Amino acid sequence: MTLQELTNRYKNLVRRIDNGQMKEAFDLLTHFITVTGQHTFTSRVEELQNTYRYMLHYYVEGSNDPTRHRIRADIRRRAYELADAVRHATFGDISPATYYSVRRSVRYAGIGITSILRQVALYTEAGDREHGESAANRLFDALWTTEFIDADTASALREALSSHSFPTDVKTLLVSALLLGLQASFDREKMRLLFDAAALSDADTVNVSLQALVAICLTLYTYSDRLELYPEVQERLEMLAETPDFRRRLSSVIVRFILTRETEKVAHRLKDEILPEIMKLTTQGGKGPTTDFLKEIAGEEMNPEWMERMVGSSDKLSAWMREYGELQEEGIDMLHTTFGPLKRFPFFHETGNWFLPFTPRHTALRDHNGDSFADGILSLAAFMCDSDKYSFCFSILHLPDAQRRALGEQLRGDFSQLREQEAAELGDRGKHEERLIGLYIRNLYRFYKLHPGRADFDDIFERGLDFHRLPILRPYLSDAETLLRIAEVYLRKGYPDDARPIYEELLQRGEGDSEMLHQKLGYCLQSIGDVDGALREYLRAELINPDSKWLLRRIAACYRAIKQPTRALEFLLRHERLEPDNLSVLLHIGHCYLEQKMYDEALKYYFKVDYLDPTNAKGGRGVAWCSFVLGKYDQARASYRKLIAEQPQPEDYLNAGHTEWASGHVKEAYAYYLQAAAGKDFDFFANLFDADRSALIRAGIDPEEIALMRDEMQYVLPEEVM
CATH class of the missing domain: 1.25.40.10 (Tetratricopeptide repeat domain)
Known part of the structure; x- marks a missing residue:
C-alpha cells in the first residue's frame, strides 16, 4: 500500500471520529493497524472499543449515567490520539517527508529534550555561541518531531520558558517548534506550553507571548472539531483572556492574517504590471539597458535621475509608488517576492532557522574581516521579518570585501531615520505589538511558501483562517468594535463575502450605525452579484438618510x-x-x-x-x-466625425455607417463598416450589426437592403480570426 493510500485511510478514519461515528472509526482503526503491521496497538484499540460497547449497553438498558457524555468524549479523544500514534509509527521509518526525516535524525542522535535544554543553558552561560546555536536547532527538531511529550519533559520546558536566564531567542524557537509539532498531531502538553508562553509578561518576552498567541490561534483553527474534547483548552483560554490587552492582541492577529491574503496579489501586480512598466521606461531614451537598471533597483543606490524620470513619465508607476508606501505602512507584505530566491543559503537547511530571531552576532554572519555590517540590518526591523534579514545578510556576504564594508557603513547611516521611527512607535504599544505579530506571521509565510520541503506540510495559508468564526474565540471577538474592524479590513481588501456575515450579525443585534451597516452590507451583496439583496439594503439605508448621494446612485x-x-x-x-x-x-x-x-x-x-x-x-x-x-x-454625422477624429471605437464607425446609410450614402456607409470590422472577423461585425437592425428599419432602410449589406460584409470579412 502506497504512502498516499495510507494517508487517505488515516484521513477517512479521522473524519469518522469527527462525525462521532465510532463503530466505523474503530473498524477503520483496526484495519489501519492490520495493513500497516502496527500490531502493538491492537490491545489499545480493543480496550477502547470494549469501553465504548459497555457504555452503549448501559445506555440501551435505560441507565441514566450522568458521566456518559464525559466518557464518550474521552473515548473520542483517545481514538484521535491512537490514530495519530499509529500514523507516526507507520510513517516514521518509511516516509521521505521532512517531518519524518528530521524525526529519524533526532532518534538516531538519542539525546532527549531535557538534556538538550541543559546543553543550551550551559552554552549560554559559557558564552559559546557556536555550540549554543547548534544545540538550539537540535532542541527545535526534537520538540517539533516528538509527537507526544511526557509530563517530565513538559515540566523542563515550562521551567525554561519562565527562566530569566534562558535565552529569549531560544524561547521563541520553542514556540515555533510547538506550533509545527501541533500541526503534525494534537498534544495536550504542547498546547499547555503554548498557553504558558502566551501568559509571559516580562518586557523581554513580549515577542514570545505574541508568537505563542499566533500559534494558539492556528492550533485552535486546525483542531476546531476536537476542542470540545479538551475542556482544559477552554479553561486556559479564559485565563489568558484575563490578561491585559488580550482582546486587542487577538484582534491584531486576525487582521494580520487577513492581510497575508494580499501577499500573492501584490506579488502578481509587481511581476505583471510594475516591473514591465519599469523595463519599458528604462529602455526609452537611451538612458541605459534594462538589466543595469534592475540591478540598481535590487542592489545598490537607485539613480535619482531614473527615479525622477520614472515618476514623471508614468502616471501608473507614480500611483503605484504612492500605493506601495501606503501598503507598506498598513502592514502588507511587500518583500515576499524579493526574498523568495534568497532562501537557498545553507543556513535555511535547518528548519529552526526559518523562525530564529535576527541577531548580527550569529556565527553564520561572521565575515572574513570581522566587521559588523549586520548591525545595520537591525534598523530594518520596521518592515523586514527575521527570515528576510538573514537572507539579506547572506546575499551581502557574497559581495567583494570592499563593497561589503562600504555597504555596511551606508546601512549604519541610512537607517538612522528608521531607528527613530521605530523608537517613536514604541510609544504606541498596540501599534508596536501589531507589527511584531505581523513580522512573525511573515516568518511563517516564508516557511510554508518557500521551504524546500513545503510540499510535505499542510499550508496553513491555504485555509480560510477566519478565526472570528471559531466558537471558542467568539466570546473575545464578539463586541461591535472588534467585528467592525475585521469587517472593514475584509471590505477594504476586496473580500466582501467574508465581510457580509459580520454586517448581517451586527444589524441583527442592533449594534452600530444602522445606516452605515445597511450601506456596507448592500455594497458586499452587490459585489458578489446579489443585486436584489443589495437593493434591499440600500433602500433600508435610504429610509434613514434620503439625501445620501452615494446611496441614490447605488440604488x-x-x-x-x-x-x-x-x-x-x-x-x-x-x-x-x-x-x-x-x-x-x-x-x-x-x-x-x-x-x-x-x-x-x-x-x-x-x-x-x-x-x-x-x-x-x-x-x-x-x-x-x-x-x-x-x-x-x-447633427449625428458631425458628432461621429468628432468621435472618430479622437479615440474611435468600432461602434463609432458602425454608427457613422448607419448615419450615412440613412442619409442615402451607401458607399460611405460601406466604407465605415469596413473600418468598424478592421482586424476582426465576420462574427464580431455581425453581432454589432444585427443588434441595430430595428434601428436601421426605423431609419427607413429596407430589410432587403440590410440583408444585402450583411452578405457583402460576410464575403469580404474572414469567418474567424485565429
Missing part, C-alpha cells in the same frame, strides 16, 4: 441592473437636484431615458454633458446616437 445602478430604468430615473433625478452638474449622474439619466426610448429627453442630458465637458466621449456618443434615431442626420 439607481441596481434598478438599472434589474432592467427597471423608470425606478432608476426617479433616484437619479433626486441626485440631480442635489448636484446639478455631476457628469456621471447626467449621463446615467440620459441612459435611463434612452432605455425607455425617450430620445428627446435623453438628448437633452447628453447635450448637457457634452457642453460641460466637450472631451467626454460618452456624452458625445449619446448625442450622436440620439440624433441618429431622431433623424437628425447632419
Whole structure:
C-alpha cells in the first residue's frame, strides 16, 4: 500500500471520529493497524472499543449515567490520539517527508529534550555561541518531531520558558517548534506550553507571548472539531483572556492574517504590471539597458535621475509608488517576492532557522574581516521579518570585501531615520505589538511558501483562517468594535463575502450605525452579484438618510441592473437636484431615458454633458446616437466625425455607417463598416450589426437592403480570426 493510500485511510478514519461515528472509526482503526503491521496497538484499540460497547449497553438498558457524555468524549479523544500514534509509527521509518526525516535524525542522535535544554543553558552561560546555536536547532527538531511529550519533559520546558536566564531567542524557537509539532498531531502538553508562553509578561518576552498567541490561534483553527474534547483548552483560554490587552492582541492577529491574503496579489501586480512598466521606461531614451537598471533597483543606490524620470513619465508607476508606501505602512507584505530566491543559503537547511530571531552576532554572519555590517540590518526591523534579514545578510556576504564594508557603513547611516521611527512607535504599544505579530506571521509565510520541503506540510495559508468564526474565540471577538474592524479590513481588501456575515450579525443585534451597516452590507451583496439583496439594503439605508448621494446612485445602478430604468430615473433625478452638474449622474439619466426610448429627453442630458465637458466621449456618443434615431442626420454625422477624429471605437464607425446609410450614402456607409470590422472577423461585425437592425428599419432602410449589406460584409470579412 502506497504512502498516499495510507494517508487517505488515516484521513477517512479521522473524519469518522469527527462525525462521532465510532463503530466505523474503530473498524477503520483496526484495519489501519492490520495493513500497516502496527500490531502493538491492537490491545489499545480493543480496550477502547470494549469501553465504548459497555457504555452503549448501559445506555440501551435505560441507565441514566450522568458521566456518559464525559466518557464518550474521552473515548473520542483517545481514538484521535491512537490514530495519530499509529500514523507516526507507520510513517516514521518509511516516509521521505521532512517531518519524518528530521524525526529519524533526532532518534538516531538519542539525546532527549531535557538534556538538550541543559546543553543550551550551559552554552549560554559559557558564552559559546557556536555550540549554543547548534544545540538550539537540535532542541527545535526534537520538540517539533516528538509527537507526544511526557509530563517530565513538559515540566523542563515550562521551567525554561519562565527562566530569566534562558535565552529569549531560544524561547521563541520553542514556540515555533510547538506550533509545527501541533500541526503534525494534537498534544495536550504542547498546547499547555503554548498557553504558558502566551501568559509571559516580562518586557523581554513580549515577542514570545505574541508568537505563542499566533500559534494558539492556528492550533485552535486546525483542531476546531476536537476542542470540545479538551475542556482544559477552554479553561486556559479564559485565563489568558484575563490578561491585559488580550482582546486587542487577538484582534491584531486576525487582521494580520487577513492581510497575508494580499501577499500573492501584490506579488502578481509587481511581476505583471510594475516591473514591465519599469523595463519599458528604462529602455526609452537611451538612458541605459534594462538589466543595469534592475540591478540598481535590487542592489545598490537607485539613480535619482531614473527615479525622477520614472515618476514623471508614468502616471501608473507614480500611483503605484504612492500605493506601495501606503501598503507598506498598513502592514502588507511587500518583500515576499524579493526574498523568495534568497532562501537557498545553507543556513535555511535547518528548519529552526526559518523562525530564529535576527541577531548580527550569529556565527553564520561572521565575515572574513570581522566587521559588523549586520548591525545595520537591525534598523530594518520596521518592515523586514527575521527570515528576510538573514537572507539579506547572506546575499551581502557574497559581495567583494570592499563593497561589503562600504555597504555596511551606508546601512549604519541610512537607517538612522528608521531607528527613530521605530523608537517613536514604541510609544504606541498596540501599534508596536501589531507589527511584531505581523513580522512573525511573515516568518511563517516564508516557511510554508518557500521551504524546500513545503510540499510535505499542510499550508496553513491555504485555509480560510477566519478565526472570528471559531466558537471558542467568539466570546473575545464578539463586541461591535472588534467585528467592525475585521469587517472593514475584509471590505477594504476586496473580500466582501467574508465581510457580509459580520454586517448581517451586527444589524441583527442592533449594534452600530444602522445606516452605515445597511450601506456596507448592500455594497458586499452587490459585489458578489446579489443585486436584489443589495437593493434591499440600500433602500433600508435610504429610509434613514434620503439625501445620501452615494446611496441614490447605488440604488439607481441596481434598478438599472434589474432592467427597471423608470425606478432608476426617479433616484437619479433626486441626485440631480442635489448636484446639478455631476457628469456621471447626467449621463446615467440620459441612459435611463434612452432605455425607455425617450430620445428627446435623453438628448437633452447628453447635450448637457457634452457642453460641460466637450472631451467626454460618452456624452458625445449619446448625442450622436440620439440624433441618429431622431433623424437628425447632419447633427449625428458631425458628432461621429468628432468621435472618430479622437479615440474611435468600432461602434463609432458602425454608427457613422448607419448615419450615412440613412442619409442615402451607401458607399460611405460601406466604407465605415469596413473600418468598424478592421482586424476582426465576420462574427464580431455581425453581432454589432444585427443588434441595430430595428434601428436601421426605423431609419427607413429596407430589410432587403440590410440583408444585402450583411452578405457583402460576410464575403469580404474572414469567418474567424485565429
